Amino acid sequence: MSQANLLTIVVFLPLAGAVAAAFFPPAEPKQHKALALIVTVATFLASLGLWFGFDAAPGAREFQFEVQAPWIPSLGIGFHLGLDGVALLLVMLTTALTPIVVLSSWNAVHERVKEFMIAMLVLETAMLGSFAALDLILFYVFWEAVLVPMYLLIGIWGSENRLYATVKFFVFTFVASVLMLVAIIYVGAKAGGTFDYVQVRQVLQVSGPAQRWLFLAFAVAFAVKVPMFPLHTWLPDAHTEAPTAGSVILAGVLLKMGTFGFFRYALPLFPEATLHYRTAIAALAVIGIVYGALMCLVQKDMKRLVAYSSVSHMGFVMLGLMALTAEGLTGGVYQMLNHGVSTGALFLLVGMLYERRHTRAIAEYGGVAKRVPWIAAVFVVVTLSSIGLPGTNGFVGEFLILSGTWLAKLAHSPWFSAVGATGVILGAVYMLLLVERVFFGPLQNKKNAGLLDLSLREWVVIAPLLVLIGVMGLMPQPFLDPARQPVDRLLSRFAQVERRLQESDPARPPTTGTQPPALAGRE
């Protein structure tokens, strides 16, 4: 079996599972749960083949496990899949999180279990596909395909206000994505009638203003997904109303599709426009960090709080990307994984509390650590990861992003870094406040007196994430290395563009890459 088939298998195995599930009777929820679990675990195991088969060494092929087949040749649309290091990391994140999510909804979903599991499986294929696609139209298909199962997950299995939330989610992302579709079609035409990403990237030549419009069309679609301030208001609603599984996937994977989109499409395809809008995007990222954190301070609903913290954390990712330094970009990629792990874990834990008490209101809890010491302990560990304590994964990401921004050649970048770093303070404020209000203090609410601690199934759900928090905090290098080649390629691309810009305007100083140390060379 060639390596190429492996990627196709990983991407479509969940879909095959969904098709199989369609033949099982809806009255047998256990079979559907088991089938979904088996399929997602199998997908994860298969994806391990990708992880160990991937060559991250310098000089290795950019896209590995490539598959290429004609799809609609008359329109220049092909079926082209392949992974670079960053896509690999996100594929691994997806395949690792999905079985956890399936297991977490074991007892939480009672109605329409068959449809629920099918939606989960279709969702997984769509997510994997959008990371693995190397054709713009194929990417767009997967990208939009994500919306449908997610729309259903929130709309059918969500809580009280689910319809408002799911429509808001759908309209926000869909409207923005349609703009991207227009831009994709324009790009394909400009690139000589092909939508193949590798070819487009090579041949695309668009003038300044056109490039800026194209960049904006892509960037808005991605920025909604991230979400960046001020396009973020769908997220708190969607998260709050979604079932636990939906929240975990949404925070863990879907948001990364936005930042991945910037990294894979918006930046390398439109470098001049990126340089043009970079300061504005970095400013919005920093605003997002601080603003999201401030919002967390005044939330009364646990899930809404965690949702706003996502706005803050994803602001870090965007800041790292906009720094355009090796440190910042690598940190941004790493922070995508961190956010998937730690915010995913937070939503799982909040979901566990919700399953016990059927309320997300912080005020309904208080002092429950005495009743559920292990949930409290795990929650604290995840909190520490979320606020970037050294020794957890969060620290490595935030440290790389903030130092990478500080060392960037972007004008005023130390200010971006310093203001962004206040998010580290605010993060501690709101997360510890949450911990204190939910777990510490006297146990006053009688309804909490009978809470049960983590069950074996819940341990199985949460333990892998705890292990990841520790491993990625203490041994981050295996997760940083795959990002190195894509990051270097992107930077060289920008360096090339900057050289060209400098030819026409010799006074223009370079703005990408890391500042050399001030005292270097002095001996």
Added chain:
Amino acid sequence: MGDLAAAQSYLWLIVVLPLLGAAVNGLIGRRLGKANVAVIAIGVMVAAFVLSVIAFSWALAGETLHFKGGTWFRVPGPDGRALIDVSWGFFVDRLSGTLALIVTGVGSLIHVYAASYMSHEDDFGYARFFTYLNLFVAAMMTLVLGDSLVLTFVGWEGVGLCSYLLIGFWYSDQQKAYCGRKAFVTNRIGDFGFLIGLFALLAVFGTVEYGAMSHAVHGASAETVLGAGVFSGKTLGWALTFATLGLFVGCAGKSAQLPLYVWLPDAMAGPTPVSALIHAATMVTAGVYLVARTSFLFALAPASMAVVTMIGALTAVVAAAIAFAQNDIKKVLAYSTVSQLGFMFIGVGAGVYFAGVMHLVTHAFFKACLFLGAGSVMHGMHEDTDIRNMGGLWSKMPHTAKTFGIATLAITGIVPLSGFFSKDAILAGALFSENHAYPWVGKAAYVLGTLAAAGTAFYMVRCFALTFAGKARTEAAKHAHESSSLMTIPLWVLAALSVVALVLGLPEFEVFGPLGEVFGKFMHPVFAQAGEILGEHEHVVLWPFLVAWGIAVAMGWLAWQMYAGAWRGVPERLTRALPGLYRFTLDKFRVDELYDVFPIGFVRGLAWWLWRLVDAFAIDGVLVNGVARFCGSLARAFRVFQNGDAQRYAAVIAIAAAVILWTVVGVGGH
């Protein structure tokens, strides 16, 4: 003893052993039973202490030990050069070796004490306590032994975490949980400064490893103009001033200096052994250690040194003033710690580094002794901490009383105990120090420091007198009992150390022969580089020592007279004469209330208004739902024409036909 290479290659065990202890006790501790938990926790501490002694003995012999572990994380750019290249490296020189001895040595004693002190906890709580305590030691040793600012930062945040967990150890008390969070958040504000300073140094040197930075600035002039990066166009001195001020913000957070000291008094909510270990002897001195560690950078930034000195001096005075009126025995000691830390910063800020570090060492002994003594008193008094309810404990708790007395004399600065020499080495050193940019700083610090020393003598003797002298004032005090020997033995060891440590600080007078300034000479290699930049002074005169001694005795005597002697009515008359001032001091100058308004209330209000105005109103209300409403009303308007009513359709058709006809005919007909 083995050879140097062996000692070097086992340095990591000093960090990992306590970490292992924490892991075992944390995961299965509650099943092991209290005795096993204590044995594991104390066992790893003693082992770490032994390793530290071995490492220290090499430092004593003039060697530096450097353990170079693997890479933690490394991000090379496209050109292959990595600015971010963090590896696990630990090193022991005379400074970090001394600190390692204090942390593991005093730490071991406090573990022993805590094994008895915490015995009322249930199995789970007991295991949890020792998990946190061991974890703290692991973090603290990372802070001390780390060979780069990043590793120091790792430990720095790690000890902050343990502090948070231990202050809020009895978390079902809302107030205690709050105190823990307050400590963590205040420290995070400091850590923000630390990070900024770290980034600034990274931009200057391209590395934050201590050895490499010290090498890079060796012989450099502060006037060097920097060519690249954030600081391009600025001088090296300017950049280092910026960076060191950032680091000092971190120090002010961790070491409870103005304006970030507010968390430390509240940290007394934690169990008393924690107050002794973390909030007196070790963690809070991390800021002093950091300034000493980076002395070669501070020396090139006179403005930063002036700031360190003045903040230290002001903190020393303010905290001493607050301590005058406190009635909670642990609060008195807490403000005393804040004040003593101020002294240490005067020392390291004025360039008398060895004196600052020496005070760190002696303070670790006598303050740990005082806190453990306070814990013993609390045990005897059934957890009452109000010194107004005590009195007469001298006869009930002889061991506690005697050791507390010795430590009180030591901190007060009575000859010949250790505090006298370390504190007065700082004050005398500051007086004769010369800050090139701000020459008045040393003298100002001397005046403020002497004032604070006078205050120290007063409030400490007051505390001792109210607790142990006179007659018992409550039933609880009448029936107080001495604590177990597991608790009193550490007290005696620490009391003995606070006496013996005086040999470290003997000033360089001929009578003392080779012992004169032995600690200063011992530390000399560590601070040689800073000394070269600052220029070294040889001012050893007798009179500052005599002044300090005189003040300590006079103030101590005054306090004794007022609280245990003939003038016992005076304090009450004073509080009645100046009720406003008394309340203001009792309320700790209402700084907490000030902070509740700004920044806490301000940020909270801002967040609420942003949420309502921007998120709920502007974005969701006007834009998102507004667009939806607009589309909705547009659709409603059009719906008028399509409601299924045949007559209305006919009317619409008729009107439309008329309009079309008119248009066509009208336009076509002219």
